[in-house]
Amino acid sequence: MQIDEFESQFKSALKEHYTYGPVSIESCALITDLVGADAVRLTNIVKRLVPELPGTPYQRTERLSWHTLGGDRYSSVKSMLAEVEKIRPDILVVQRNLKTDPDDLVCGLSNYLDALTQTCRTPVLLLPELTLDQLEEQISEPLEVMVQTPHLVGDSSLINWGLRFALPNGRLYLVHIENKRVFDQYIDIISRIPEIHTDIAQDSLREKLLSLPSEFIEQARSVLRSKEPMIDVHGIVELGHRIVDYRRLIETHNIELVITYTQDEHLTAINTIAYSLAIAFRDVPILLL
Amino acid sequence: MHQIALGVTLLFLALLVAMVAALAFEEKLHARKSLITGTAAVIAVFLAEVFHVLPIGPVVNVFKEKLHIPVYIAGIEWEVIAIIVGSSLFVDVASRSGLFTWIAIKLTKRSGGDPRMLLYFYSLLTILFSAFLNNVTAMVIVGSLTAVSLERLNRKSLLLAFLLVEGFLTNVGGLLTLISSVPNIIVGQAAGITFLQFMLKSTPYVLLAAVATVLLAQMRYSIPSLQSDEERALAKQRVSAFDENDGIHSPRFFYTSGIMAVLLILLFATTSYLPYLRDLGLGFVALSFGILMLWAFKHEVGKFYSGLDWDLVWFFMTLFVVINVMEHAEVLSLIGSAIGGIIDLGDVIGSAGLLWCSAAASSVTDNIPLAAVLAKVLKAKETLPDSSLWWSVIFGSNLGGNLTPIGSASTVVAVTIMHKHEIRMSFIGFIRAALPFALLQIILATAYLLLFL
Numbered sequence A: 001m002q003i004d005e006f007e008s009q010f011k012s013a014l015k016e017h018y019t020y021g022p023v024s025i026e027s028c029a030l031i032t033d034l035v036g037a038d039a040v041r042l043t044n045i046v047k048r049l050v051p052e053l054p055g056t057p058y059q060r061t062e063r064l065s066w067h068t069l070g071g072d073r074y075s076s077v078k079s080m081l082a083e084v085e086k087i088r089p090d091i092l093v094v095q096r097n098l099k100t101d102p103d104d105l106v107c108g109l110s111n112y113l114d115a116l117t118q119t120c121r122t123p124v125l126l127l128p129e130l131t132l133d134q135l136e137e138q139i140s141e142p143l144e145v146m147v148q149t150p151h152l153v154g155d156s157s158l159i160n161w162g163l164r165f166a167l168p169n170g171r172l173y174l175v176h177i178e179n180k181r182v183f184d185q186y187i188d189i190i191s192r193i194p195e196i197h198t199d200i201a202q203d204s205l206r207e208k209l210l211s212l213p214s215e216f217i218e219q220a221r222s223v224l225r226s227k228e229p230m231i232d233v234h235g236i237v238e239l240g241h242r243i244v245d246y247r248r249l250i251e252t253h254n255i256e257l258v259i260t261y262t263q264d265e266h267l268t269a270i271n272t273i274a275y276s277l278a279i280a281f282r283d284v285p286i287l288l289l
Numbered sequence B: 001m002h003q004i005a006l007g008v009t010l011l012f013l014a015l016l017v018a019m020v021a022a023l024a025f026e027e028k029l030h031a032r033k034s035l036i037t038g039t040a041a042v043i044a045v046f047l048a049e050v051f052h053v054l055p056i057g058p059v060v061n062v063f064k065e066k067l068h069i070p071v072y073i074a075g076i077e078w079e080v081i082a083i084i085v086g087s088s089l090f091v092d093v094a095s096r097s098g099l100f101t102w103i104a105i106k107l108t109k110r111s112g113g114d115p116r117m118l119l120y121f122y123s124l125l126t127i128l129f130s131a132f133l134n135n136v137t138a139m140v141i142v143g144s145l146t147a148v149s150l151e152r153l154n155r156k157s158l159l160l161a162f163l164l165v166e167g168f169l170t171n172v173g174g175l176l177t178l179i180s181s182v183p184n185i186i187v188g189q190a191a192g193i194t195f196l197q198f199m200l201k202s203t204p205y206v207l208l209a210a211v212a213t214v215l216l217a218q219m220r221y222s223i224p225s226l227q228s229d230e231e232r233a234l235a236k237q238r239v240s241a242f243d244e245n246d247g248i249h250s251p252r253f254f255y256t257s258g259i260m261a262v263l264l265i266l267l268f269a270t271t272s273y274l275p276y277l278r279d280l281g282l283g284f285v286a287l288s289f290g291i292l293m294l295w296a297f298k299h300e301v302g303k304f305y306s307g308l309d310w311d312l313v314w315f316f317m318t319l320f321v322v323i324n325v326m327e328h329a330e331v332l333s334l335i336g337s338a339i340g341g342i343i344d345l346g347d348v349i350g351s352a353g354l355l356w357c358s359a360a361a362s363s364v365t366d367n368i369p370l371a372a373v374l375a376k377v378l379k380a381k382e383t384l385p386d387s388s389l390w391w392s393v394i395f396g397s398n399l400g401g402n403l404t405p406i407g408s409a410s411t412v413v414a415v416t417i418m419h420k421h422e423i424r425m426s427f428i429g430f431i432r433a434a435l436p437f438a439l440l441q442i443i444l445a446t447a448y449l450l451l452f453l
Helices: A003-013 A036-049 A077-087 A111-119 A132-138 A156-166 A179-191 A196-227 A243-254 A273-280 B004-023 B032-050 B080-095 B100-109 B115-132 B135-152 B155-174 B181-189 B195-220 B229-239 B251-273 B277-297 B301-307 B310-328 B331-343 B349-363 B367-380 B388-402 B409-420 B427-452
Strands: A027-029 A063-068 A090-093 A124-126 A144-148 A171-179 A232-241 A257-260 A286-288
Touching: A003 B135, A003 B409, A027 A077, A036 A063, A036 A132, A036 A179, A063 A077, A077 A111, A090 A111, A090 B032, A090 B195, A111 A124, A144 A156, A144 A243, A144 A273, A156 A171, A156 A196, A156 A257, A171 A179, A171 A196, A171 A243, A171 B080, A179 A196, A179 A232, A179 B331, A196 A232, A232 A243, A243 A273, A257 B277, A257 B367, A273 A286, B004 B032, B004 B310, B004 B331, B004 B367, B080 B100, B080 B135, B080 B181, B080 B251, B080 B277, B080 B301, B080 B310, B100 B115, B100 B135, B100 B251, B115 B135, B115 B155, B115 B195, B135 B155, B135 B229, B135 B409, B155 B195, B155 B388, B155 B409, B155 B427, B195 B251, B195 B388, B195 B427, B277 B301, B310 B331, B310 B367, B331 B349, B331 B367, B349 B367, B349 B388, B349 B427, B388 B409, B388 B427, B409 B427
Parallel strands: A027 A063, A027 A090, A090 A124, A144 A171, A144 A257, A171 A232, A257 A286
Antiparallel strands: A124 A286
């Protein structure tokens, strides 16, 4: 009898559980490079994206205070961070391409956004790359919210943030896409090891990779069915290409807000999948936690 | 039995000593036990034929029929082999039901994640599993769970202490029943001790030694108890993430396994009192249950046959061949006269001396050949079944395993788990850690032996 065999059984029995914990937003800051009336107009548009909660179902009304950091309030990354530190908001709503020509940002998010995602622990809601008029037309209270991350298992905060935006009666998609390219690479290596049966390894690995997030999502759904019955919660777990499949899901389900996670104890924010998604998906608001 | 020249006896004694030494240095030789005893068996049988030591000829059965069985086959204690093979099959199949992991996880959750409670529960689990399964399986199951649960509780610094205690307790739990360890089976069969008699005599000592071991570990390694409500709530939340039902793929098989396990223990306990079964013996009961359990996986029984520890089975078979030859070569009589010197020191010193000598010997080499040799010696001396000398061998050969990392198979497993989790543990380091525990257990055993057996 192998030690590994039993360790695997016990590790498999260890299930991460979703913990319901409402998120409260009391202070929100918009960072834009617009000034004057345009900045005020953008603030009013953005208020639709982060609406105050009604008294139900959280059984409390949030008094949301808004702060606008217009382009005239800061001239450098350092001064912007100093302004944010003064406000200490619960969430930052940030315009894309801050003080940078979009043509220079094909593969990045600008120095300002890099600094915010890497040094600031405050969640950053990144606006789509649209003009003010387009934003006016397209931004509304999100009803279709997608929470996605490769680390969904065990991460209750992501779902709780998703819940905050899907309230009071939106639809919440909990999505987990396992990287098929990495999976195929490992199976390719396994297929070169005669001691390991490739078909069994492939089936077992796929089953375990997908069952962990599936079980977590199912448990979260069961909690939310009792805690937030008005919200329609769906789970999607697949093996695929992350950027391509997230894009497909956003389009298929008309997602109005994507929530993802940049905090990783092993990676800097700039190296996470969330950062790649933020660059790739420029037409949908993304909340970076 | 014909007269054997002293020179021939000494030659065979040298072979036995060489085999025991090779078993002691098994790790250094990178050779499996069965290969060492197998080689010794081949040489022993061949030399026995050369020196006319074995009575070669047909074997006569109870119907006075002459059977042509190879001489080396007749020397094997098949009852012991049947118990080992049957029990191994039963445990292997039953473990697939998720029964043992279910019990282990239930206790983990019941502890609330409190390290001290976890130590108590895992100690209890180790004793029960090593008593009713075997000490290696007990160490593998409880040791693996310990590593996973302490990591979950962010208490990996306690892993060394837990694994040491569990390793020591496998050999204490191995004293609880007649089938808990192979020395028990060998000595019990030789002495004619029944399952129930064995358990009644061993239980008080096992309880005493277990409590003393756990308390000593608690003091030496400062195993904490959670103080604040906040700590307790966090620990409880962490262990509640274990799902005890995860390993149960078929509830029907799970319940069947549970019922079968209870039935097997009951039958083991009552075999000597039941008609028919009392003649067929424990080996028949173990094999029957092993075969019945295989019906749960009737299409893949080959997997379980190949999963049997053939190294262990071959080890026993070839060891019995060697011992049988040694008996005919009068090596055992020679050892018996040496041990006779200890036994003749009187009831008190003789029994205690045999216990300490057995413990010292089994700490450096395998306790199974030791138990097999001493059982044969005591049987040849016509030792009565209720003599405390049998118990000296049982206590000594089981508890001696706690003195060194190679003293028993379960302490080897404990050290393997330590190395797997990057805990450095040298041979000397283990002896330093183990000495207070082993001495405590042997002193308690000596006192128990002298006062109550």
